[in-house]
Amino acid sequence: MIVEQLKDATEFHRVEPVISAKNLDLTFQTNDGPVHALKDVSLQIGKGEFVSFIGPSGCGKTTFLRCMADLEHPTSGEITVNGVSPEEARKARSYGYVFQAAGLYPWRTIGGNIRLPLEIMGYSKHDQAERVARVLELVELAGFEKKYPWQLSGGMQQRASIARALAFDADILLMDEPFGALDEIVRDHLNEQLLSLWARTEKTIAFVTHSIPEAVYLSTKIVVMSPRPGRITDVIESPLPKERPLDIRDTPEFLEVAHRVREGLRAGHLDD
């Protein structure tokens, strides 16, 4: 039902989507000639959706995410975030960005790292302390506020970097393979935490990954991409319920979606 409504929205623009890309093209000029990173990419992301981008390296999934964040600029086409240009959205601090590596500043404590965006955005001291405590609780890192990043494990560092992106009031969360460097067990745990976090905060999440199970487990919508040139080959609306225990991954519905993603990835490779 909700999915149907979103489809309507996509086709007839009745409701303003959170992120909307139309015929996006991006060409990088490199020493080996131009690289077509994105070709004719169109997509709508509605409020509160969890959208995963999956594809082999070079398919432009990270580039697309960086376009939403105004870290890359499309050569042609249109993209809006919250109804305005990515640059305006960035200046309005309307998204939090989580990178592949935690990228915490080693000279700041975990608490200090989470305070960083708050200091820059001019939150009051009192508000800062309150928010740091709240997001640390949210990512289950309470008690680690005074530790330095290098005293924590990789998984904990990545959780701290998610907390940093959640600390300020942005209703969009852009995540670029945040769990790519972590082992499977830690990853499962973080995926579970991320889902419950998403349910509690009702943020719109765009999530880049190259793991099929991760994409299927997390998303309401899976965008399959393929390289040379980077483009969207399939958009899959997930039939899975919002409530997802880890063992949902053994159900036939889950396996069916995973199968369709795999087919989409394979189709993208046929013309290689």
Place this chain on the structure above:
Amino acid sequence: MIWLIFAFGVWGLGWWVNTRLAAAPRTRVTGLVVPLIFGITLIAIWEGVVRGLEISPVLLPAPSMIAARFVASTDILWEDFVQTVIKGALSGYVLGCGSAFLVAILVDRYDFLRQGLLPVGNFVAALPVIGMAPILVMWFGFDWQSKAAVVVVMVFFPMLVNTVQGLADSSAMQRDLMRTYAAGYWATLLKLRLPAAMPFIFNGLKIASTLALIGAIVAEFFGSPIRGMGFRISTSVGQLALDLVWAEIVVAAVVGSAFYGIVALVERAVTFWHPSQRHS
């Protein structure tokens, strides 16, 4: 003859003790004691050989003679220390490093400065201090001001290059992060790039600390009032008072080590987070 035997005896003893200590597992105590024994042995051999071979004090005075002169001339040594180290080296160090730091921030901000100033700076840094010092003495007079000027010229460039390099050291991802916060130039500078540059800045400060002392002493060779370490060294050599020259050298060595050590201690406190300084 007896002094020569003493020298060889001390050599053998020091060698024996130190090889045994060095073979034992390293602790805090051996880390301090081994170099100490090494140094004492060296001084004892020096004393023994100078006395045993009756070397002229003009060529090489015995350590005991240097020590006696040191104790007898503390007032002169103190006066020279104040003139050369405090007035000449330290003021030049603060002025040179401080201005290099500020210029580095400008160079980093404006690309035309990076392209224009850095090559010129390289050129100035290649000028030998021996050539620059007499000119600066002519410009700024005989007193400590000209010595400070020589120090400024010597420390400016290493400090500038290190700071500029440090300011460029933050990673693309860290800068992207600041961009996603819509952080302006100053916020990015204060919260990311300056902290990230600290290991480089302290590298520059350490290099400059040794250069400052050399500059201040050498500059006094080209004219100074009748005090200062460089002045004392050059005139005492003329009077064949080599014991006083050595006493000044001892002061210079101790001051130089202490200066470097203090900068290194501050570095450890400021860049505790850097992998090279971590102890946990």
